[in-house]
Amino acid sequence: MKPILYLSVAALLLAGSALAQTPSPTNLGRHPYPQIGKDGRVTFQVNAPDATSLTVNLGKDYPMTRDAKGVWTATTDPQVEGFHYYSLKAGGLSFNDPSVHSYFGMGRWASAVEVPGAPDADFYTPHQGVPQGAVRAVRYHSQVCGQWRQMYVYTPAGYEQNPSRRYPVLYLQHGGGEDETGWIYQGFADVILDNLVAEGKAEPMIIVMVSGVAQKADGSGDGFEQMVTEEVIPLVDKRFRTIADRDHRAVAGLSWGAKQAYDLGLGYRNLFSWVGGFSGIIVIGEFRVRPAGYEDPEKFAAAYNGVFKDPEWFNEHYHLVFIANGEAEGSHLKGMSEILKERGIDNVFYQSPRTAHEWLTWRRCLKEFAQRLFK
């Protein structure tokens, strides 16, 4: 096993000032590469003397060039601020860059860069003196899936100092190819809530994160809804000091997880009354990538076990439907929000400036959503 090698801070500062580049915060230890230039271009460097060809893929392929010593380099087009997955590619295989942290995404442990420059980065940055909640990794056995699994549970600052206080709960889902670790390591959900609560902008709440990949043990299909409603929620209500009713239970998710959040939040009206979908659609009729089926009153009234049938009932019983995405994702979710309003369904729409289908969008979505919860 090799030790992690660190450059001295002095060497880094020197390199930084000479190149006007900063190492990605996702780099392991004090690895200098990947580096991000002031224009948002990312420079990658890999030591691979024996490689015959090497490519980095960040949104698209960038062939790397080799120097005399066998060090391969590539610089990308300017990237928008935020978190971007990437891969190294050789011989048709995609794999991890050994110089950065890995994150569970793209259906495997994947590499990522964080391009700095978000004007609002403070909200997802840890600050000294802000009281911290705790993130717990909880192993649990799912009968539905026939396997031991892990959930992450965030409890807010003060949870342990106030042993009689009970808290509302947000169930928070990752996107396709990710898992229960995404909202903490890619999303900084714990930091975002710590900061919001410290500023008095959000209610202290428990956040539960489970993997949305939940094949039934008997091979009969997707067990996600059954696992959450019959196993996860009862376990959380038993193990943690929750307020165990629909008025104090929210669900949200991103992308594929937004679909799951709507399935749970709108489909199980006895369990949830606050629903958020980040970069994902409310499905009327059959699933489409873009909102569809809203023009058919029968389909609309039948969706999610008829939850939209009586808009007056809906608006009275649901505290929040929150729809959001990134500006670079286009206007289809803004359109969906407006159609829902036309159909009489109250909802709130939010759009993250500049960003696409990625984690800076979703960090902002969580920040906006969390401030509206349980009030």
Add this chain to the structure above:
Amino acid sequence: MKPILYLSVAALLLAGSALAQTPSPTNLGRHPYPQIGKDGRVTFQVNAPDATSLTVNLGKDYPMTRDAKGVWTATTDPQVEGFHYYSLKAGGLSFNDPSVHSYFGMGRWASAVEVPGAPDADFYTPHQGVPQGAVRAVRYHSQVCGQWRQMYVYTPAGYEQNPSRRYPVLYLQHGGGEDETGWIYQGFADVILDNLVAEGKAEPMIIVMVSGVAQKADGSGDGFEQMVTEEVIPLVDKRFRTIADRDHRAVAGLSWGAKQAYDLGLGYRNLFSWVGGFSGIIVIGEFRVRPAGYEDPEKFAAAYNGVFKDPEWFNEHYHLVFIANGEAEGSHLKGMSEILKERGIDNVFYQSPRTAHEWLTWRRCLKEFAQRLFK
């Protein structure tokens, strides 16, 4: 982002019975490869139609062979039961297998297989009905290192149900190239303690895991001891319900972490009174891979700020020195234990049957060590 693809359980059972192979428990989702045969041989399979050459390294290089469809396969020599890191290699680069979980090891996120067959596997296997402790990921700011870092903290079952009870603490270090996540995901420390406590074999305790890589912010060298003694211990004693004295504080570690554990446990006699070193040496004089310097009474008396100077004092004030390794690592630590006894220093030696410098050895070391703590 690609969804994770699962084979049906039926297909897996079929494949399993036909080949007498079982998928590694480290595989992502229900990926069929790597598979382990009854003889302990591991078969790897990677889909890489465009690769010109591919090798898997598990202890040594195994060149993979390509079939007509571009699927590459290799089968290793028989492997001893337990956890083994491995890499794929192409073009001189070592990288992760996308079909298995990644673990922080080898100085990066690395792939691993778990070869079943340990006769005592029950002790590190989660069992339904066993009361569970909790593992928390705690972000903390180190002034010494000038950075935000993460520690893992295990609190035993009952910690939250007994808000006035205080607990002893074990500080537990990973090996070289690993980090604070190793003892949970490679080592199952939480499962091991849950099981021991449930059987009444170990005292309920808090376990603190920090990364042993702790370069000082000012570039002046290793800040590990300063960070642990001046920052981590005070933070843990403040944030958790510890019994904050040397009689109730232990430290242990594996390999490089064993050296760190001895540095802390023997070097800071005001802080620790229980010390464990798994697969690592007590350094007399200058560091050697094998124990050395014990024959020189002056060096022996001077080591660790003179802690061994008066063996009678030592044996009276230290509750436990626990020395352990794996059978396949050789007899040098058994020899070290005996030399220490000859020099009048009480200690306990344990050897894990069959295993080498790897995690099944260290799971067993923790199991043996934990049962002797705080009694």
